[in-house]
């Protein structure tokens with residue numbers, strides 16, 4: 393038949409078949425074949441093998457030299473029979489001898505559910521098909537972006553954040569390396585025509601839990617309300633796990649303060665603990681002073697209502713904050729925010745956590761004060777309208793409880809065997825072929841696994857509308873360009889550099 397790319401050979405099943413290739417078809421391509429009842433069955437090429445009987449070992453051993461035909465055979469995995477916007481498994485396997493055709497884009501989009509959503513994140517690899525995810529599902533049922541460093545995690549995360557901001561979603565980003573503030577500027581560098589996107593800047597406010605001298609890129613300091621803190625609040629924030637004795641001292645000090653005054657702050661608590669008759673008070677006092685010195689509890693507190701606003705992203709930039717303090721800040725911040733959300737004091741929104749392995753480490757790889765609240769949001773956030781986006785370069789080191797709650801998984805290149813194992817455990821339908829695919833994904837290409845999409849798909853992520861902030865800093869510097877002519881230095885007139893430094897610009 394005209395236009396066919398192959399013909400089915402050998403044994404078939406409702407799940408897979410092989411076909412001999414005689415047209416243009418490659419690994420990962422979508423094909424269709426007639427099933428019983430003449431409805432189309434959609435399948436995807438998983439592997440292609442080439443062989444030639446003239447060069448088989450048996451043939452060579454017999455000393456035969458004449459050339460024989462070359463076979464190129466594809467392994468295809470059945471996706472299903474699309475009908476009425478849904479997809480069902482074929483009851484009977486396709487027949488050997490049936491012609492195989494390249495599937496048309498409309499059929500692929502409908503069968504895989506690519507255009508059911510409203511968030512444009514890229515183009516299906518090898519096709520000119522827009523991939524659109526559903527914003528509501530992505531936020532409500534959480535999402536993860538997992539990949540090794542340099543493969544485009546924060547770039548891809550920002551593409552999703554842009555789409556969410558365009559839909560008016562409120563975002564709070566825990567930004568460990570200060571990469572997201574650049575979203576306020578339009579991107580100047582991208583294949584905008586091919587992907588049909590326009591550069592644009594977004595409504596972003598960058599907060600620093602340190603101070604503006606340490607982090608001048610920030611717009612304003614991030615501060616907690618330091619008045620009338622409970623013993624529980626403080627215990628959660630202490631740099632090291634407090635002993636039972638320390639917690640008891642805290643409760644006693646705060647109870648005493650509450651009995652004698654209306655309001656108290658961290659300094660009052662320290663003075664009160666100093667009055668205690670216990671040797672262990674000094675460790676607690678040291679920890680409390682460390683908290684006080686950070687300045688997190690002084691000044692105008694940042695209100696939850698300010699942090700979550702529709703169509704706006706609040707970025708908590710951790711630059712300059714000691715690493716051991718970061719999970720504690722996130723613990724209190726998210727506890728306050730989730731409480732405010734439950735009481736309806738803030739609008740629904742999404743919390744984005746970069747370098748998530750630091751905030752929700754997998755058991756056995758570390759402990760973090762923020763684990764408990766992030767687990768709670770992963771489990772209950774949907775009920776209260778608070779979504780999570782988890783971003784990490786070490787999937788094996790991220791809490792499995794939280795990862796397993798992410799309905800949409802965006803996976804970019806991963807090569808570490810432990811990380812691949814962790815992904816395989818967490819993903820339904822993960823096969824050796826998919827694992828191989830993940831190892832080979834080029835930068836800017838992602839595999840998307842979601843309950844809303846029929847099968848894992850590979851997507852070329854669209855260019856960002858806003859400026860990318862994650863840059864690699866060169867470590868090896870070259871004094872002059874490696875390629876091209878070395879620029880000629882203008883002959884210097886007047887005194888040389890040393891004399892000009894000593895004498896001033898005019899040699900005076």
Ligand SMILES: Nc1ncnc2c1ncn2[C@@H]1O[C@H](COP(=O)(O)OP(=O)(O)OP(=O)(O)O)[C@@H](O)[C@H]1O
Pocket residue numbers: 539540541542543544545546547548785835836837852853854855856860862863864
């Ligand atoms: N879809 C894309 N289109 C164009 N360029 C991209 C795309 N994705 C990634 N890149 C480029 O790849 C580089 C690495 O991306 P990115 O900074 O997001 O990596 P990363 O995985 O977050 O790295 P790290 O773990 O070091 O933060 C960036 O310089 C970016 O310009």
